[in-house]
Amino acid sequence: MLYIIGLGLGDEKDITVKGLEAIEKCEKVYMEAYTSLLSFGLSSHGLSNLEKFYGKPIILADREMVEEKADQFLSQAQHSHVAFLVVGDPFGATTHTDLVVRAKKMGVEVKIVHNASVMNAVGICGLQLYRYGETVSIPFFTDTWRPDSFYEKIRENRNLGLHTLCLLDIRVKEPTLESLCRGRKDYEPPRYMTINTAIEQLLEIAQTREESAYTEDTECVGLARIGSEDQMVVAGTMKQLLLIDFGAPLHCLVITGKTHPLEEEMLDFYRCRT
Amino acid sequence: MLYIIGLGLGDEKDITVKGLEAIEKCEKVYMEAYTSLLSFGLSSHGLSNLEKFYGKPIILADREMVEEKADQFLSQAQHSHVAFLVVGDPFGATTHTDLVVRAKKMGVEVKIVHNASVMNAVGICGLQLYRYGETVSIPFFTDTWRPDSFYEKIRENRNLGLHTLCLLDIRVKEPTLESLCRGRKDYEPPRYMTINTAIEQLLEIAQTREESAYTEDTECVGLARIGSEDQMVVAGTMKQLLLIDFGAPLHCLVITGKTHPLEEEMLDFYRCRT
Known part of the structure; x- marks a missing residue:
């Protein structure tokens, strides 16, 4: 199962309770680090704030990784729960639609957790x-x-x-x-x-x-x-x-x-x- | 302080952590019961689900109440923390913009907690x-x-x-x-x-x-x-x-x-x- 989880716009507490519970279930947690990384101050200690709050290590996925190496974490999602965290809502950017299409083609079940976006x-x-x-x-x-x-x-x-x-x-x-x-x-x-x-x-x-x-x-x-x-x-x-x-x-x-x-x-x- | 809190679209767990924490601070919790009441199954036992999850009694505010008697809960918000819960995002409906305008005119501080909307x-x-x-x-x-x-x-x-x-x-x-x-x-x-x-x-x-x-x-x-x-x-x-x-x-x-x-x-x- 691939959970694509919107984080909302402000800080680590803008995640929904549903999103937080999904992360708890996941073995691997990836986070997109290209569309609007700065919202969460990821350049400095923001990432560790998120990791502390979510209680899981987070693997930063930059644009190259998501566009070129998605198959790697999608195949993980075939056998286990994988979270992909997105600033705002999952469908704010074309890249995430592409990810859903790829996942569905590989037979990976996808769950979307919505949130606010710009x-x-x-x-x-x-x-x-x-x-x-x-x-x-x-x-x-x-x-x-x-x-x-x-x-x-x-x-x-x-x-x-x-x-x-x-x-x-x-x-x-x-x-x-x-x-x-x-x-x-x-x-x-x-x-x-x-x-x-x-x-x-x-x-x-x-x-x-x-x-x-x-x-x-x-x-x-x-x-x-x-x-x-x-x-x-x-x-x-x-x-x-x-x-x-x-x-x-x-x-x-x-x-x-x-x-x-x-x-x-x-x-x-x-x-x-x- | 008036918190206008978006509940998102699905069920009680679509509230954000920030929204949940704001509710905890509030003495009174109102919920709009007119734009899309059915999302949360409020016709039956849905309201008690929300009350249980949020840990507070909820006062249902129908359209008449919000449009005609807003001054009442806005004056409460002058002296204490009041939450107004909204299905989706706070700015999905004109009524809520009107509420913000009224609050600001009465000198009530307003905080918005965003969420997903249609x-x-x-x-x-x-x-x-x-x-x-x-x-x-x-x-x-x-x-x-x-x-x-x-x-x-x-x-x-x-x-x-x-x-x-x-x-x-x-x-x-x-x-x-x-x-x-x-x-x-x-x-x-x-x-x-x-x-x-x-x-x-x-x-x-x-x-x-x-x-x-x-x-x-x-x-x-x-x-x-x-x-x-x-x-x-x-x-x-x-x-x-x-x-x-x-x-x-x-x-x-x-x-x-x-x-x-x-x-x-x-x-x-x-x-x-x-």
Whole structure:
């Protein structure tokens, strides 16, 4: 049996009782260490916090391991209980869907333990979840690669009066260009896009368009570390949010569509006073 | 302090450890009994299961109580710890946003404990969450009231290649027409829309339109009791799903947009073989 267990967003206590009981049954406990590792402070002593709380040693599984060596722990799951821990909800990332497909093809039974993810916890800003359109991802621009497919999606959403959740790029364990050329594996330091960088890139793309889907005066909500004790939620125009230091990752951004009075009332609590 | 605590979707063990610890601190524990009461089998002995597991008596708060008498428990929360339990995530329903706004206006500190809700747990069917457009609600048709605002939204979503999550009507504690006329309060028996009824209504509306946004051959996914031990997920055309008995509530329906190969692979596991 493979248990894919969502850990939620904040700390080790955001696991559900059902998830905790499943871990207790498992012989091996793996944890994805690529989509949003930082939430649980895994760079420092966070992992041992988790291990202490869950009462089991945890094997960190990076992207290569999950994508290339999944068969190894899936074959363990054919004969014993194996847990795979995921920050947020198990279906927040495509990789986990792929894992389920592989498991089912190998005849491994899969149980999912759901939890909160950014896709629903973003509701905390007061914008109603059923008024969101397609979610977009904002990738880091490079000197030569400035993809802008998010722009059309935001435009469609705003034309329909819908809000847009922007997920911001995370670069963890990216091989350096140099190492790729040499066939070695050296990794870049991890990078997490800030709300500020996201807004800069959004405005850069809008400036190249004739009729802009949004401007620096468009109302947005910046959210940092959702679900954590020190989460930060600020509503304001893009121009205003550009000046705010949201602190440590992870960040995300919502571009508002047409807002209702109750939504406005909630946003008022978060509005920046500059 | 007011704790608004998401209970998740399945049973009493879907609460997070953080949520459970918050309940332990609280003098009074209220639970919303209107949005999706049935998930926890509250009609029978489900409530006592919750009370036993959480170790506290629970006061059921129906819609009238939350909307009309919120001030009462909010003033308790000014001086002591009060928990308000919500099926799914706290921001799944507008009512809870309203509660937060009221609390903040009264100077009551609010803490949110997130959990899974249908808005992210629907990811279990394999359709990627970032490929959904606006969520729609399908209300029960009556002889004289056949609202169809969902139709245009589904059309927009499908034009953009996006999936549509359809939330199906729940009628709990609705006053009877007769009782409204007499100024008394008698209530209709609770009703929960099935996937079958939703599809019938969807097809009825499509038939009145010239260019239809979907037909009886459109691929959908029916999901019943998501997150429960006996959840049921079936992929098929509207015509096929019409013939399936999904059993007890709650039901929801996804109308697919353009699917990707990995999404198709997951749907294959759920496809009905008729």
